[in-house]
Amino acid sequence: MERVRFEEVSKRYVLGERLNAREALAGAVRRAARRTVQPPDELWSLRDVSFAVADGEALGIVGRNGAGKSTILKILAGITSPSAGVSRTRGRVAALLEVGTGFHPELTGRENVFLNGAVLGMSRRDLVRRFEDIVNFAGTERFLDTPIKRYSSGMQLRLAFAVAAHLEPDVLVVDEVLAVGDAEFQRKCIGRMAEAEQEGRTVVFVSHDLDTLTRLCRRGIWLEAGQVREVGSAQAIVRDYLASGLTSSSSGGALLASGPVTVRDVGVSPASGRPGAALFREDAFVIRVGFDLAEEVPGLDLTLFVTTPNGVRVLDEALSDQGPVQLAAGSYCAELSVPPVLNFGEFTVGLWIGTMHQDFIHETAVTTFTLVGTGHDRPERILVTNAPFEIHAIPSLASGPITGEAGVD
Ligand SMILES: Nc1ncnc2c1ncn2[C@@H]1O[C@H](COP(=O)(O)OP(=O)(O)OP(=O)(O)O)[C@@H](O)[C@H]1O
Ligand SMILES: [Mg+2]
Incomplete structure (x- = not known):
């Protein structure tokens, strides 16, 4: 009805x-x-x-x-x-x-x-x-x-x-x-x-x-x-x-251009291996942004972020997090190396370039990628960190020998 x-x-x-x-x-x-x-x-x-x-x-x-x-x-x-x-x-x-x-x-x-x-x-x-x-x-x-x-x-x-x-x-x-x-x-x-x-x-x-x-x-x-x-x-x-922020780079022309910044291409590839190869959940990967800078812009910064299909922003990294950025006019390739912490699935890469006072490239989705692999029966989680997880018997409460080797030295 x-x-x-x-x-x-x-x-x-x-x-x-x-x-x-x-x-x-x-x-x-x-x-x-x-x-x-x-x-x-x-x-x-x-x-x-x-x-x-x-x-x-x-x-x-x-x-x-x-x-x-x-x-x-x-x-x-x-x-x-x-x-x-x-x-x-x-x-x-x-x-x-x-x-x-x-x-x-x-x-x-x-x-x-x-x-x-x-x-x-x-x-x-x-x-x-x-x-x-x-x-x-x-x-x-x-x-x-x-x-x-x-x-x-x-x-x-x-x-x-x-x-x-x-x-x-x-x-x-x-x-x-x-x-x-x-x-x-x-x-x-x-x-x-x-x-x-x-x-x-x-x-x-x-x-x-x-x-x-x-x-x-x-x-x-x-x-x-x-x-x-x-x-x-x-x-x-x-x-x-x-994905609608996507612009095709197949034309060979600029992906995005604004002010002194022209973004030529954005790609995602395995950290070790050829570009275009499948991305496995267990392996690190690199997000690359190729761009030209027509002039030096004081305080210029670039951020890359990764979102899930539901829009959850799981990564958001700025070049300036690593220290001061100062770029003369020229062509550059920025590379963000991402350790294997994401679960399998589809992700979207977003980009922002600007200064404290000005956006040159507004936050935009620029490409998508898929990590293949398994989530070890937990597809719901976004991160797979394999964070250390230990169990210790507390002597006064546990009777008998300590079982399990995790955390026992
Ligand atoms: N009372 C109004 N008088 C004139 N224009 C209006 C009025 N209400 C809405 N608009 C215009 O109609 C368009 C649609 O507005 P609407 O509020 O429906 O957008 P929205 O999708 O809810 O946006 P947001 O995500 O910002 O809430 C906008 O361009 C807005 O400026
Ligand atoms: Mg509204």
């Missing part, structure tokens, strides 16, 4: 009000001079976006800043309406969009919980039954009779999430806000969202935390400049989204 359907939804914002007074005046004078009426500046936040979410499905939306993710959620929650197209949602929608959204600042926490429930169409009986769960989850019982305006933003978030997640909505919409809470609360929220999904509720989740997103959502949408670039399994979407 379908819960949410977007059919060629477009959203247009008029930007006129963003102009400052001087620009607005200049525009008015210009228009008067030309005696023509100019249409106001407009921006299409969404363009012909179509998708559907089934009952009980968790959908994750990814995309760069300004891609239109929050706009989709606002339309879903009924806070704004499409300029064109149709959006249909069956059932009750609870949305957690921004800190404090949906709360009345003058009312107390308790009053706000009841107000939210009423807005969602819950009966008073259901509300009373759920009230304790909400308050326990939020951990704000001491402040129940305090006006919301005296809550810290973290407390508001906790209560808002608790309300949205416990008022038995058919559709739970959550936008990024988890980033505001502490780690423990984030875990609780993710757990609660997973529960909501298991209870058969539909969840729509926007996050730049791709790891959490793939754990929580089975399906995904990748939004780019207001349009759907890809729909599919969350895993596949995240992988393609991460």
Whole structure:
């Protein structure tokens, strides 16, 4: 059964009000001079976006800043309406969009919980039954009779999430806000969202935390400049989204160029062995960046980072970590030697070049590589460090001889 359907939804914002007074005046004078009426500046936040979410499905939306993710959620929650197209949602929608959204600042926490429930169409009986769960989850019982305006933003978030997640909505919409809470609360929220999904509720989740997103959502949408670039399994979407920074170096031209820096090529190869050979999990490997520098740039630095398909950054190394960097104009090859600490799987290499004050090459994914091998039955782990792990019998507690040779000298 379908819960949410977007059919060629477009959203247009008029930007006129963003102009400052001087620009607005200049525009008015210009228009008067030309005696023509100019249409106001407009921006299409969404363009012909179509998708559907089934009952009980968790959908994750990814995309760069300004891609239109929050706009989709606002339309879903009924806070704004499409300029064109149709959006249909069956059932009750609870949305957690921004800190404090949906709360009345003058009312107390308790009053706000009841107000939210009423807005969602819950009966008073259901509300009373759920009230304790909400308050326990939020951990704000001491402040129940305090006006919301005296809550810290973290407390508001906790209560808002608790309300949205416990008022038995058919559709739970959550936008990024988890980033505001502490780690423990984030875990609780993710757990609660997973529960909501298991209870058969539909969840729509926007996050730049791709790891959490793939754990929580089975399906995904990748939004780019207001349009759907890809729909599919969350895993596949995240992988393609991460790899989208890739630029092909096959043309022989520059990969990336900005200011005095031109990146010619980026490659990953075994530390010992020919370039292009398979990379084994058990072996060290080298990431190489070939670049040209048109002039000496004081304080120039280069970082390489490695992320998992879910977006977890496992390595992030700066050239300057090793000591001061000073490069004259010329051609260079930077080499990062990575010891065999990563588990098998797919990884993405990212690059940044700049100074304290200026980015020449913004953080960009530049290539991907795959480590082959086995994770010794623990594919979930990212690192395989073989860190020393010993066991010692404690004489006063253990009876009999010490068994096992590890750590015994
Ligand atoms: N009220 C508004 N008035 C004018 N423009 C708006 C308004 N709200 C959003 N926009 C514009 O619409 C576009 C999409 O914005 P949206 O907030 O949906 O992006 P987003 O994908 O959520 O980005 P982020 O990752 O930064 O949260 C942006 O260019 C934004 O500037
Ligand atoms: Mg947003």
